[in-house]
Amino acid sequence: MQILLTVAYDGTNYAGWQRQENAVAVQEIVENTLAELLGCPVVVRAASRTDAGVHALGQRVAFFADGLKVPLDKLPVVLSGMLPADISVLAAQVVADDFNPRFNPVAKTYAYRIHSAPCPNPLLLRYAAHVPQELNLAKMQKAAQAFVGRHDFAAFCAAGSSAKTTVREVYSCQVDFADDVYTLTIRGNAFLYNMVRIVAGTVVYAGLGKVDDVPGIIASLDRAQAGKTMPPQGLTLLRVEY
Amino acid sequence: MQILLTVAYDGTNYAGWQRQENAVAVQEIVENTLAELLGCPVVVRAASRTDAGVHALGQRVAFFADGLKVPLDKLPVVLSGMLPADISVLAAQVVADDFNPRFNPVAKTYAYRIHSAPCPNPLLLRYAAHVPQELNLAKMQKAAQAFVGRHDFAAFCAAGSSAKTTVREVYSCQVDFADDVYTLTIRGNAFLYNMVRIVAGTVVYAGLGKVDDVPGIIASLDRAQAGKTMPPQGLTLLRVEY
Numbered sequence: 001m002q003i004l005l006t007v008a009y010d011g012t013n014y015a016g017w018q019r020q021e022n023a024v025a026v027q028e029i030v031e032n033t034l035a036e037l038l039g040c041p042v043v044v045r046a047a048s049r050t051d052a053g054v055h056a057l058g059q060r061v062a063f064f065a066d067g068l069k070v071p072l073d074k075l076p077v078v079l080s081g082m083l084p085a086d087i088s089v090l091a092a093q094v095v096a097d098d099f100n101p102r103f104n105p106v107a108k109t110y111a112y113r114i115h116s117a118p119c120p121n122p123l124l125l126r127y128a129a130h131v132p133q134e135l136n137l138a139k140m141q142k143a144a145q146a147f148v149g150r151h152d153f154a155a156f157c158a159a160g161s162s163a164k165t166t167v168r169e170v171y172s173c174q175v176d177f178a179d180d181v182y183t184l185t186i187r188g189n190a191f192l193y194n195m196v197r198i199v200a201g202t203v204v205y206a207g208l209g210k211v212d213d214v215p216g217i218i219a220s221l222d223r224a225q226a227g228k229t230m231p232p233q234g235l236t237l238l239r240v241e242y
Numbered sequence: 243m244q245i246l247l248t249v250a251y252d253g254t255n256y257a258g259w260q261r262q263e264n265a266v267a268v269q270e271i272v273e274n275t276l277a278e279l280l281g282c283p284v285v286v287r288a289a290s291r292t293d294a295g296v297h298a299l300g301q302r303v304a305f306f307a308d309g310l311k312v313p314l315d316k317l318p319v320v321l322s323g324m325l326p327a328d329i330s331v332l333a334a335q336v337v338a339d340d341f342n343p344r345f346n347p348v349a350k351t352y353a354y355r356i357h358s359a360p361c362p363n364p365l366l367l368r369y370a371a372h373v374p375q376e377l378n379l380a381k382m383q384k385a386a387q388a389f390v391g392r393h394d395f396a397a398f399c400a401a402g403s404s405a406k407t408t409v410r411e412v413y414s415c416q417v418d419f420a421d422d423v424y425t426l427t428i429r430g431n432a433f434l435y436n437m438v439r440i441v442a443g444t445v446v447y448a449g450l451g452k453v454d455d456v457p458g459i460i461a462s463l464d465r466a467q468a469g470k471t472m473p474p475q476g477l478t479l480l481r482v483e484y
Contacts, residue, residue: 008363057363057365089361090359118319119319119332122329
């Protein structure tokens with residue numbers, strides 16, 4: 001029986017999702033906790049390999065379990081109680097054995113939060129990037145809109161990506177503003193390495209008046225034309241849809 | 243010349259506002275930073291002695307400075323840059339030499355945040371209390387409303403308070419709900435030791451159906467009738483008005 005979990009975590013203290021040799025990753029903690037529950041080694045597969053410092057509210061994690069002793073509807077509370085406080089299981093469901101959480105998503109949604117004020121706000125520090133300059137909301141919204149559609153996003157991909165193609169489809173991309181915080185919400189079929197953080201950096205450049213022609217930047221296929229890669233703490237994986 | 247700062251901090255890693263012998267308090271960090279800037283020892287006075295783990299967005303802190311070399315309007319950015327990331331100075335103004343930030347406030351406003359869901363949300367953990375049960379918003383709002391007015395709040399004061407009188411006036415007290423989070427916002431002339439956290443605990447008991455008659459609890463003057471003291475991380479000092 002394969003089980004699909006919805007997992008939330010504060011990525012601040014982790015080297016990202018994926019298990020690593022010399023640093024603690026969220027995957028390792030989740031696998032160890034499931035192994036403790038099931039009494040045998042467990043390997044999980046996740047929808048998204050979030051980077052170091054990136055947060056998740058709706059990461060999806062699948063594993064095979066035979067003879068699960070905990071009722072499925074109690075699994076989130078039981079696992080959340082076993083996990084450290086910065087990782088939590090929000091939901092659990094049974095999926096087909098051939099289901100792969102990484103390859104089946106129809107859409108993923110990320111939020112990138114930007115706090116714009118002269119001085120940083122300590123209560124936003126873990127979950128938003130701080131930009132001391134003033135930003136223009138209308139220019140940011142116009143820039144965000146230009147990402148929507150099927151494009152070659154080569155200009156928005158960090159070096160070191162192993163993707164076979166840099167074509168991706170963005171279903172929606174918008175910027176909202178409340179309480180000094182700009183929230184970029186982007187939904188697409190898949191994202192390149194660091195793509196959301198580079199899109200966010202480009203939207204910030206638009207807000208600063210440093211960038212105007214996002215369609216031209218996309219068409220250039222040139223990473224140097226896009227904005228800088230924003231820091232990880234502003235990014236949260238909100239939702240994965242199957 | 244006396245200067246009044248507006249200070250924000252994440253209280254998670256501090257033993258509260260007030261300087262202590264064997265633990266690091268926010269006051270000590272702010273005083274050391276001001277001493278470094280001014281080149282002489284500095285003693286500050288604050289509007290509120292927030293407890294260990296309690297946050298602030300609008301703490302007010304006054305100190306005397308002769309020959310300040312930094313222009314007043316640059317002071318917040320300069321001090322924020324010298325302070326650790328979990329403490330920030332948001333504003334600075336000159337006040338009269340006889341101004342005392344502790345005794346002059348006309349009102350203080352606190353927010354207490356409660357996350358209600360079966361499993362905790364790691365991204366809310368530092369800034370909200372988690373209540374796994376369902377809460378009734380209408381009952382919480384009715385309970386909150388009952389605190390408004392001038393009352394003897396002896397039932398809402400922790401043991402160990404040195405207050406001469408337990409009479410306080412609450413100007414407003416309301417509960418809002420958004421994204422699984424109930425926010426209690428309370429504004430009053432002054433608050434007793436742990437009063438906001440006990441009010442929050444009583445409002446949670448109302449939401450659970452454990453408490454119905456808040457006016458009766460106030461009239462009892464009996465701490466045992468009120469709800470439990472909620473944990474510090476849900477509490478934020480929002481604003482101090484002079």
